[in-house]
Amino acid sequence: MTTYVHGYSEIEARRLRDQAGALAELLHDGTNYPAGSRVLEVGCGTGGQTVQLLARSPAAHLVSVDVSATSLDHARERVAGEVPGADVRWLQADLFNLPFGDAAFDHLFICFVLEHLADPAAALRSLRRLLRPGGTITVIEGDHGSAFFHPASPAAQATINCLIDLQAAAGGDGLIGRRVQPLLTTAGYDDVFVRPRTVYVDQTRPELVEGFTRNTFTAMVSGVRDDAIAAGMIDETAWNQGIVDLRRSADPGGTFHYTFFKGTASRC
Amino acid sequence: MTTYVHGYSEIEARRLRDQAGALAELLHDGTNYPAGSRVLEVGCGTGGQTVQLLARSPAAHLVSVDVSATSLDHARERVAGEVPGADVRWLQADLFNLPFGDAAFDHLFICFVLEHLADPAAALRSLRRLLRPGGTITVIEGDHGSAFFHPASPAAQATINCLIDLQAAAGGDGLIGRRVQPLLTTAGYDDVFVRPRTVYVDQTRPELVEGFTRNTFTAMVSGVRDDAIAAGMIDETAWNQGIVDLRRSADPGGTFHYTFFKGTASRC
Numbered sequence: 001m002t003t004y005v006h007g008y009s010e011i012e013a014r015r016l017r018d019q020a021g022a023l024a025e026l027l028h029d030g031t032n033y034p035a036g037s038r039v040l041e042v043g044c045g046t047g048g049q050t051v052q053l054l055a056r057s058p059a060a061h062l063v064s065v066d067v068s069a070t071s072l073d074h075a076r077e078r079v080a081g082e083v084p085g086a087d088v089r090w091l092q093a094d095l096f097n098l099p100f101g102d103a104a105f106d107h108l109f110i111c112f113v114l115e116h117l118a119d120p121a122a123a124l125r126s127l128r129r130l131l132r133p134g135g136t137i138t139v140i141e142g143d144h145g146s147a148f149f150h151p152a153s154p155a156a157q158a159t160i161n162c163l164i165d166l167q168a169a170a171g172g173d174g175l176i177g178r179r180v181q182p183l184l185t186t187a188g189y190d191d192v193f194v195r196p197r198t199v200y201v202d203q204t205r206p207e208l209v210e211g212f213t214r215n216t217f218t219a220m221v222s223g224v225r226d227d228a229i230a231a232g233m234i235d236e237t238a239w240n241q242g243i244v245d246l247r248r249s250a251d252p253g254g255t256f257h258y259t260f261f262k263g264t265a266s267r268c
Numbered sequence: 269m270t271t272y273v274h275g276y277s278e279i280e281a282r283r284l285r286d287q288a289g290a291l292a293e294l295l296h297d298g299t300n301y302p303a304g305s306r307v308l309e310v311g312c313g314t315g316g317q318t319v320q321l322l323a324r325s326p327a328a329h330l331v332s333v334d335v336s337a338t339s340l341d342h343a344r345e346r347v348a349g350e351v352p353g354a355d356v357r358w359l360q361a362d363l364f365n366l367p368f369g370d371a372a373f374d375h376l377f378i379c380f381v382l383e384h385l386a387d388p389a390a391a392l393r394s395l396r397r398l399l400r401p402g403g404t405i406t407v408i409e410g411d412h413g414s415a416f417f418h419p420a421s422p423a424a425q426a427t428i429n430c431l432i433d434l435q436a437a438a439g440g441d442g443l444i445g446r447r448v449q450p451l452l453t454t455a456g457y458d459d460v461f462v463r464p465r466t467v468y469v470d471q472t473r474p475e476l477v478e479g480f481t482r483n484t485f486t487a488m489v490s491g492v493r494d495d496a497i498a499a500g501m502i503d504e505t506a507w508n509q510g511i512v513d514l515r516r517s518a519d520p521g522g523t524f525h526y527t528f529f530k531g532t533a534s535r536c
Contacts, residue, residue: 178525
């Protein structure tokens with residue numbers, strides 16, 4: 001594995017910010033909450049989306065919850081560094097048992113959370129009471145089955161399938177993006193509107209070759225190597241070949257495609 | 269197989285036109301050629317894209333070529349019916365041996381053709397001399413590996429794989445969409461710009477459920493049933509299950525995703 005260290009210089013740091021910015025723009029475009037509106041971020045993790053919410057809705061009252069105290073510590077630190085003076089209330093809580101009254105929020109935001117839950121429809125149903133009538137929910141999820149690339153490679157696909165299978169074994173769903181519309185509808189929301197947000201990468205977009213194909217998607221797949229081999233899903237040789245092939249899609253002449261899904265809905 | 273007959277009434281005919289219109293808009297948006305410009309449509313087939321070109325560039329001088337005299341007859345008839353008085357010159361010719369001088373055209377348009385060729389890069393290279401310096405080429409292709417849907421189904425995926433494998437056996441490439449950027453670059457074009465054109469379908473878009481999931485994609489896969497079974501790629505039981513599952517993605521709660529790729533480039 002590479003020992004390359006990110007952020008070793010100011011130029012490098014800016015490049016990394018630009019990369020993150022391109023993806024953030026893709027996902028957050030259209031999500032702007034009015035001044036004074038009460039916004040709940042459900043499952044803020046280490047604050048990756050929190051800083052984006054704050055950048056686009058600087059005068060909203062944001063409450064960010066996560067079940068993990070460690071993640072919340074990271075999120076708090078990140079926001080303090082990147083958005084000094086931001087108005088965020090942090091809270092450790094389980095999303096199925098949130099200490100808020102009915103209709104306590106104007107808007108809910110939940111990104112990259114449902115994929116980890118055994119019953120995402122139940123989660124969406126339980127959150128609905130927190131919305132005032134006329135309030136909105138925004139859901140963003142990826143779909144690892146949406147990844148395709150050139151050169152096509154069954155070996156690379158096998159490594160992606162390991163990621164999907166491990167997530168399923170953990171009770172989640174790496175293919176949840178395609179389910180966002182039926183999930184919101186089943187959970188009782190109205191005005192459900194879901195659209196794909198597509199990342200397409202070729203050599204004419206070097207910032208995405210680096211920022212998405214290499215440092216986001218391939219890095220994510222590479223991260224499950226040990227678990228996949230330990231689970232007997234794949235052997236080391238096959239794994240290594242798959243990662244080599246996946247990286248090839250980031251070489252000149254390669255292309256990469258991945259789809260996120262963004263859904264909005266309201267409580268009538 | 270269904271014996272449903274399309275177009276049995278005026279309302280039905282209009283519904284079918286609306287369906288075709290949504291997909292045509294997705295693919296042709298941005299393709300408008302100026303009055304008087306010389307445009308070559310390479311591989312017009314039965315004229316499905318020709319009518320769209322004429323609608324968006326009514327004052328261009330269009331030459332539409334195809335290798336098949338039968339297809340050209342259909343195309344001529346279709347255009348006469350849908351765009352009466354249109355200025356099209358029809359020509360039967362092989363795209364590798366076109367009877368035009370260098371720089372004879374301002375613009376080239378080639379849609380759903382490269383997928384059938386054994387050497388699409390050679391085709392693009394041979395077409396380049398027909399462009400005047402500064403002229404443009406537009407390429408549109410689908411990618412059958414981009415199809416994913418809910419409920420996910422290995423059986424449905426197996427039927428799609430038959431379509432891809434049959435196309436490969438015939439010397440084509442059903443996964444060509446992801447290759448459009450490298451193909452145009454390799455063929456020597458400049459200013460290559462490729463973007464996905466995504467069809468996303470859920471129950472909130474009934475015209476696409478009907479027009480794309482059922483009547484375009486599932487119909488296309490269904491069309492290779494006999495060939496796939498005859499080739500021993502799949503047995504009848506597995507095939508039937510796959511089609512049942514594919515159709516399920518068009519039911520309420522189902523979703524469907526497919527990506528076309530549109531590329532433009534120029535000759536400097």
